[in-house]
Amino acid sequence: MMTVAVIAITLSLPSGLLVSINNLHSLSxxxxxxxxxxxxxxxxxTLGEADALAESLxxxxxxxxxxxxxxxxxxxxxxxxxxxxxxxxxxxxxxxxHVIQITPSETFNNPMALESLVNExxxxxxxxxxxxxxxxxxxxxxxxxxxxxxxxxxxxLLGFAVLLIVSNTIRLELQxxxxxxxxxxxxxxxxxxxxxxxxxxxxxxxxxxxxxxxLLVNLSVLLIDGPTSSLASLYNSSFSLQLxxxxxxLLWILFSxxxxxxxxWVVVSRYLSELES
Amino acid sequence: MLQLLNVSKRYHGxxxxxxxxxxxxxxxxxxxxxxxxxxGKSTLLKLIAVLERSTQGQVMLDNQNIGRISQRLVxxxxxxxxxxxxxHRLLHDHTVFDNVALPLIIAGFDRHEIKRRVRASLDKVxxxxxxxxxxxxxxxxxxxxxGIARAVVNRPPMILADEPTGNLDPxxxxxxxxxxxxxxxxxxxxxxxxxxxxxxxxxxxxxxxLSQGELVNNRG
Numbered sequence: 001m002m003t004v005a006v007i008a009i010t011l012s013l014p015s016g017l018l019v020s021i022n023n024l025h026s027l028s029x030x031x032x033x034x035x036x037x038x039x040x041x042x043x044x045x046t047l048g049e050a051d052a053l054a055e056s057l058x059x060x061x062x063x064x065x066x067x068x069x070x071x072x073x074x075x076x077x078x079x080x081x082x083x084x085x086x087x088x089x090x091x092x093x094x095x096x097x098h099v100i101q102i103t104p105s106e107t108f109n110n111p112m113a114l115e116s117l118v119n120e121x122x123x124x125x126x127x128x129x130x131x132x133x134x135x136x137x138x139x140x141x142x143x144x145x146x147x148x149x150x151x152x153x154x155x156x157l158l159g160f161a162v163l164l165i166v167s168n169t170i171r172l173e174l175q176x177x178x179x180x181x182x183x184x185x186x187x188x189x190x191x192x193x194x195x196x197x198x199x200x201x202x203x204x205x206x207x208x209x210x211x212x213x214x215l216l217v218n219l220s221v222l223l224i225d226g227p228t229s230s231l232a233s234l235y236n237s238s239f240s241l242q243l244x245x246x247x248x249x250l251l252w253i254l255f256s257x258x259x260x261x262x263x264x265w266v267v268v269s270r271y272l273s274e275l276e277s
Numbered sequence: 278m279l280q281l282l283n284v285s286k287r288y289h290g291x292x293x294x295x296x297x298x299x300x301x302x303x304x305x306x307x308x309x310x311x312x313x314x315x316x317g318k319s320t321l322l323k324l325i326a327v328l329e330r331s332t333q334g335q336v337m338l339d340n341q342n343i344g345r346i347s348q349r350l351v352x353x354x355x356x357x358x359x360x361x362x363x364x365h366r367l368l369h370d371h372t373v374f375d376n377v378a379l380p381l382i383i384a385g386f387d388r389h390e391i392k393r394r395v396r397a398s399l400d401k402v403x404x405x406x407x408x409x410x411x412x413x414x415x416x417x418x419x420x421x422x423x424g425i426a427r428a429v430v431n432r433p434p435m436i437l438a439d440e441p442t443g444n445l446d447p448x449x450x451x452x453x454x455x456x457x458x459x460x461x462x463x464x465x466x467x468x469x470x471x472x473x474x475x476x477x478x479x480x481x482x483x484x485x486x487l488s489q490g491e492l493v494n495n496r497g
Binding site: 179180182183184185186187188189190191193276 | 326328348349351352353355356360366367368379380383384427
């Protein structure tokens, strides 16, 4: 039972991390990216041309909404909010370009698609600059893929740990049942007959350890979900944590069973080989 | 049944446990193996049970050179031999029934057949009615009889006994030897290692005597 607990705790670390990463992924996908793309038009573009461009963009299926902010409006706004009112008045000429603000349609709300949209917009005439701050999103995704790599490494390391835990437990069992093994060998037991009960133990350790690991992770998710949701609601988001998907849970349990079986198999077959030599 | 041809066994370090031993046991024969401690009795029995392998020579059991068979086949060779030990080698956390049933479980008999054969075997050694007892609750003689019941339960063609009466008083010893004679009478080949010379002489069977690893006497 101790062994099962140790396996469960050991495996809950990588599987828990993986669940966290998956949640962060879905969070980064859910964020309304504030991804209003700003198109700064060239200075010589007239209001009529800008209007026409905004309308043609509005017709594009990739674009949910295109809003023209003409240079006069922009200047007025700037004068009002910046506090540079008198300085701007002294300029005589409006230095601001027309700007079209674009909200991409829902289906394009992911970093890859957005980037291709941006590139496409850059090709258009009359557009001086396409600006969108998606650097932080790329950075987040970069961090997440590093974290994923890290989890893979941790999984391998802790997998070895589980292997050792199972081996050690089986070794103790072997020692406790040494006489029994000797006697069954003497009356003609085959290797597989002797190994079978130990392989079964390994299987059960793996199965129970895997199940408890998944329970531990999901329990933790449920415990954290409440505070997370209330935090998210402060940002007007309906984000809530997702539990480990069933397919992942099954894979973890399978992985754990495999470790249990391999761990016991290695120890018992080595023990028997020593006896036979 | 059993044939040894120029068998030698040398352990690591150069000690010769057996030197050029040859003899043959016919089907249904009963014989004693005797000699002082360290004469090589145990080594000889271990070679026959394939617990160890000879350095030279052939150990033929049932026309099979068991000294050279692969490890995978060793269990099947062992099933042809019912082995009995001085210290009984019983499973003390299992009942008498389970102890005797062990060879049958290993050989994969079904439950009904196991029950039938275990009862028959216990009946033969006079322990019927004690199936559910634990070995530790029985006397030394009775424990040895559990060992014998286990050795014969799958009806092997040969019985190998290592000092089966070593810890028993003369009366019990005679009883145990009587059991071996009974098995021998139904055709089982029996080889008993013992240093109880007076008992051996009284019984008057063929005697193989080992001394310092050599077969010095082979009286029929």
